[in-house]
Amino acid sequence: MEALAHQILAGLATGGIYASLALALVMIYQATHLVNFAQGEMAMFTTYLAWSLVNAGVPYWAAFVATVGLAFVLGAAIERIVIRPVEGAPVLAVVVVFIALLVILNSVTGWVYTYTIKSFPSPFPKEMALGRFMSPHEVGAIAVTFLVLAALYAFFRFTPLGLAMRAAAQNPESSRLVGIRVGWMLALGWGLAAAVGAVAGMMVAPIVYLDPNMMGGVLLYAFAAALVGGIDSPGGAVLGGFLVGVLENVLGAFVIGNELKLSVALVLIVGVLLVKPSGFFGSVHVTRV
Amino acid sequence: MALLEVDRLYAAYGQTRVLHGLDFRVDEGSITALLGANGAGKTTTLRALCGMVNTEGEVRFAGRSIARRGTEDIARLGIAHVPDGRGTFLNLTTEENLRLGAYVRRDRRAVEADLERMFGYFPRLRERRRQQAGTLSGGEQQMLAVSRALMLAPKLMLLDEPSFGLAPLVVRELFEILRCINQAERVSMLLVEQNAAMALDLADHAYLIETGRVVLAGKSAELKADDAVRKSYLGY
Numbered sequence: 001m002e003a004l005a006h007q008i009l010a011g012l013a014t015g016g017i018y019a020s021l022a023l024a025l026v027m028i029y030q031a032t033h034l035v036n037f038a039q040g041e042m043a044m045f046t047t048y049l050a051w052s053l054v055n056a057g058v059p060y061w062a063a064f065v066a067t068v069g070l071a072f073v074l075g076a077a078i079e080r081i082v083i084r085p086v087e088g089a090p091v092l093a094v095v096v097v098f099i100a101l102l103v104i105l106n107s108v109t110g111w112v113y114t115y116t117i118k119s120f121p122s123p124f125p126k127e128m129a130l131g132r133f134m135s136p137h138e139v140g141a142i143a144v145t146f147l148v149l150a151a152l153y154a155f156f157r158f159t160p161l162g163l164a165m166r167a168a169a170q171n172p173e174s175s176r177l178v179g180i181r182v183g184w185m186l187a188l189g190w191g192l193a194a195a196v197g198a199v200a201g202m203m204v205a206p207i208v209y210l211d212p213n214m215m216g217g218v219l220l221y222a223f224a225a226a227l228v229g230g231i232d233s234p235g236g237a238v239l240g241g242f243l244v245g246v247l248e249n250v251l252g253a254f255v256i257g258n259e260l261k262l263s264v265a266l267v268l269i270v271g272v273l274l275v276k277p278s279g280f281f282g283s284v285h286v287t288r289v
Numbered sequence: 290m291a292l293l294e295v296d297r298l299y300a301a302y303g304q305t306r307v308l309h310g311l312d313f314r315v316d317e318g319s320i321t322a323l324l325g326a327n328g329a330g331k332t333t334t335l336r337a338l339c340g341m342v343n344t345e346g347e348v349r350f351a352g353r354s355i356a357r358r359g360t361e362d363i364a365r366l367g368i369a370h371v372p373d374g375r376g377t378f379l380n381l382t383t384e385e386n387l388r389l390g391a392y393v394r395r396d397r398r399a400v401e402a403d404l405e406r407m408f409g410y411f412p413r414l415r416e417r418r419r420q421q422a423g424t425l426s427g428g429e430q431q432m433l434a435v436s437r438a439l440m441l442a443p444k445l446m447l448l449d450e451p452s453f454g455l456a457p458l459v460v461r462e463l464f465e466i467l468r469c470i471n472q473a474e475r476v477s478m479l480l481v482e483q484n485a486a487m488a489l490d491l492a493d494h495a496y497l498i499e500t501g502r503v504v505l506a507g508k509s510a511e512l513k514a515d516d517a518v519r520k521s522y523l524g525y
Contacts, residue, residue: 160388160392163381163385163388163389163392164389164392166380167378167381167389170378170379170380170381171376171377171378171379173376174377174378176361176364177364177369177370177372178364178369178392178441179361179364179365179441180389180392
């Protein structure tokens, strides 16, 4: 019983990280109707930036804030420079651009930092009172995830800029008519998604260690989370993230063994697409052909 | 004084020319109507004014050239567009739709007052305040579109078929409110309508458009008395 509780709580911690990355996927999906396959590598790359800063002697939280800022700029720049030119291009062309981004970020990181696995520091204390069920890092990661999610929710729900971004994503033409600069809203959305991804990267790195391929598995879980929740539902993606995290951990520990954990994500992706393609909270889209 | 001056305006969708050198003007504080049959180019004219289609020719707003400027810049100058199809933000609430109309304004207190004023004009919108705009009826969405445009505190309002799909009683009410807004707030209006009789009642001036050209222009009263207009557009 105690082992099960432990696995569930540990699953919630990684689930929060999947939830953040799934949310980043959903944010870009809502604006572009495409899944950004490079989301994981963007997070990985910015986590390396954080590692450089910490190694250069910058205090952890200062490096954390700087990395989130850099990730935002990087995300917005990618939108302006790489994605803008293929706006309105056929879906496959954009997907190829996403995959190119993935490969470029992956190889550039490997080239600059080498493929040797590095350890990444956790900002949370080594020991704590509650330590019987969860490691301090897991508790900290959950807290950070909730802070990020709450901040994003408040931003989109209560600020005029957040409202304008939602408007630009769902009706660009009407948005222009009320004076919203839709192009900038898209860049802002990419920046925010990259910033959220950077947080996820920095929270997962102490667990999976830092290497250029660290996000491969995480991104798969995030895809599964986004699909389970519904690819166009931010709240659904977050719930899906926690669900996938817990499922992965519990099944990995008691049913299929740790080696087959990743297949949980793949089974979920295929299962959801077969049985309920819109996910639990997504809306069904009908197109006349 | 002309608020909007349009000089030999051409517009095209891809290779297809839709407007062939249109000339017209909207006087400050007046209501001007563009009349014409389906496909005459009325909607395209409004879209051309807002930079939503490729154009040639000159458009001056309050003395400044706005031809070929971005749609969002034109909106920021004070031109509000009630678009064809209403342009509702379907997944946002009624109130969020209205607040988006005032997105470029910085006078927050006046925005709150304007919000109340819209709810005064259209009490139905107050009842539906927290409801998703996509669940509103066609008439309510039309009221929402007009209110959203007014929330910009515009100098000029472009209205594309505001009567479309509305019950006659609702149309009369809506046109009454438009007249009231025009007189009380001196908002100039350019109105595109298929319902020529109602449009001529409301407007001071009117232009008749056929296949992308102005074929007749004058005061509304003159056009109403014109035999050709009467037969083709008023139906008596």
